[in-house]
Amino acid sequence: MSIYGLPRPTPWVWRLIIANAVVLLLLTALLPALVPSLVFQPDVVYAFRHPWTFLSYMFVHAGLWHLVFNMLILYSLGTRVEERMGSKTFILFYLYCGLGGALFSLGLAALQPGAVAGASAAVLGVAVAYAVFWPDAELMVFPLPWPIRARTLVIALLALDVVFGLLNRGDGVAHIAHLGGAAFGFLFFRLQLLAGPTRSARPRVAERPVMVPSGTRKAEQADTPVPRPRRRMEQEQDFITVETDRLLDKISRQGIASLTPAERKFLDEVSKRKRH
Secondary structure, X not given: OOXXXXXXXXXXXXXXXXXXXXXXXXXXXXXXXXXXXXXXXOOHHHHHHOOOHHHHHHHOOOOHHHHHHHHHHHHHHHHHHHHHHOHHHHHHHHHHHHHHHHHHHHHXXXXXXXXXXXXXXXXXXXXXXXXXXXXXXXXXXXXXXXXXXXXXXXXXXXXXXXXXXXXXXXXOOOHHHHHHHHHHXXXXXXXXXXXXXXXXXXXXXXXXXXXXXXXXXXXXXXXXXXXXXXXXXXXXXXXXXXXXXXXXXXXXXXXXXXXXXXXXXXXXXXHHXXXX
């Protein structure tokens, strides 16, 4: 299934973007004195005297570009992850990854001096979730002129955080917190795997979302039918059944207007198959 253009923001992705933008506006224009009490300080005494900072730091950004960068990634990847996880699980996962960033910063305070602020840890956890669900999805990342696979992108981001975290500690970027968010995200899926298959488990499919609008819409080309192994056909049928149930549940909860163009197309194709 391919996606052309930008997806419609899902409920919690939209709320998080608005919340982060409002907080930046308030702290910059009206309440700058509150910033020190909202960022996370990787110091045991300070952190446990200000326990709210384990979560509040995720909504405090160093400036407009810091906010835009984080929210662009959240919008591009988080929309699909929330659709896959469901809204309730998604927001809990997001906060859990952000908490992981704070705990990592606290445990490795010697490697990361200074306060920690921003949603990067939680957003990187969401990126890990995307790479787990769709590891071979191809993403267009500005300014690269070629697509890059989701799994490769996440590994590259983590590698950069490790290198800069060790070699350039005074650059003002919370590299350790980023690694903590990603580590907690990965741990979430490892624990699910150890717990055994769940009802929501479904075969992975490669998708090609675009992180920035390309300005063109590619025409679809019909593929020449080829024989498929029986097992592959059964897996495809299982995926179609599970995905159809998910979309019908989404319509019953949020209405048909909540469907993305790709989801509408998927249901149309399923309907056509059943009629023939």
